[in-house]
Amino acid sequence: xxxLVQSGAEVKKPGESLKISCKGSGYIFTKYxxxxxxxxxxxxxxxxxxxxPGDSDARYSPSFxxxxxxxxxxSISTAYLQWSSLKASDTAIYYCARQLNxxxxxxxxxxxxxxxxxxx
Amino acid sequence: xxxxxxxxxxxxASVGDRVTITCRASxxxxxxxxxxxxxPGKAPKLLIYAASSLQSGVPSRFSGSGSGTDFTLTISSxxxxxxxxxFCQQSYNTPWTFGQGTKVEIK
Numbered sequence: 672x673x674x675l676v677q678s679g680a681e682v683k684k685p686g687e688s689l690k691i692s693c694k695g696s697g698y699i700f701t702k703y704x705x706x707x708x709x710x711x712x713x714x715x716x717x718x719x720x721x722x723x724p725g726d727s728d729a730r731y732s733p734s735f736x737x738x739x740x741x742x743x744x745x746s747i748s749t750a751y752l753q754w755s756s757l758k759a760s761d762t763a764i765y766y767c768a769r770q771l772n773x774x775x776x777x778x779x780x781x782x783x784x785x786x787x788x789x790x791x
Numbered sequence: 792x793x794x795x796x797x798x799x800x801x802x803x804a805s806v807g808d809r810v811t812i813t814c815r816a817s818x819x820x821x822x823x824x825x826x827x828x829x830x831p832g833k834a835p836k837l838l839i840y841a842a843s844s845l846q847s848g849v850p851s852r853f854s855g856s857g858s859g860t861d862f863t864l865t866i867s868s869x870x871x872x873x874x875x876x877x878f879c880q881q882s883y884n885t886p887w888t889f890g891q892g893t894k895v896e897i898k
Contacts, residue, residue: 732886
């Protein structure tokens with residue numbers, strides 16, 4: 672079964688760092704782009720960026736460039752999203768998702784989401 | 792960034808109704824338009840990609856159409872499990888952008 676399994680919920684304080692993960696299985700991890708999507712409480716979906724685990728080529732939305740880092744470790748089929756200094760406004764659910772193996776295509780497989788709460 | 796505008800923002804419908812949701816792009820995106828369904832507490836699910844291609848496993852009552860700037864998602868006969876929020880997404884230019892969502896509620 673093709674799936675993406677994300678790390679568990681996190682509660683952090685402003686200024687702390689965080690790295691969440693997304694592990695792929697059931698397919699060749701290095702051959703598909705993996706994206707990250709933010710959903711703030713009660714709000715819509717925001718595309719943050721995407722990475723190709725085969726060569727770690729990462730692209731960012733301008734809204735998230737310099738705010739987060741997207742990386743991947745192909746040896747363990749895992750993608751990551753990390754913050755160096757969290758803000759309260761980073762409170763959201765973060766989804767990873769696999770892009771269809773077609774250029775400029777949709778996300779066909781989604782992780783279950785990781786809830787990140789940032790509060791003092 | 793390309794802006795995606797969905798209409799309506801919400802609608803009430805009955806089981807068996809035909810439902811149409813519209814998505815408009817701020818510039819031409821050819822057919823790089825995808826539709827997702829999201830239920831409360833769950834991750835989004837891909838329904839339609841490339842404007843009109845039905846994702847594997849998705850019921851045939853869902854269909855998509857359009858190209859350029861105007862797109863439509865149609866549910867031919869609404870079923871109880873279809874009550875959810877629907878999002879369009881363009882994948883023509885990065886950053887990919889989503890519409891604000893359309894909530895389909897029970898009348």
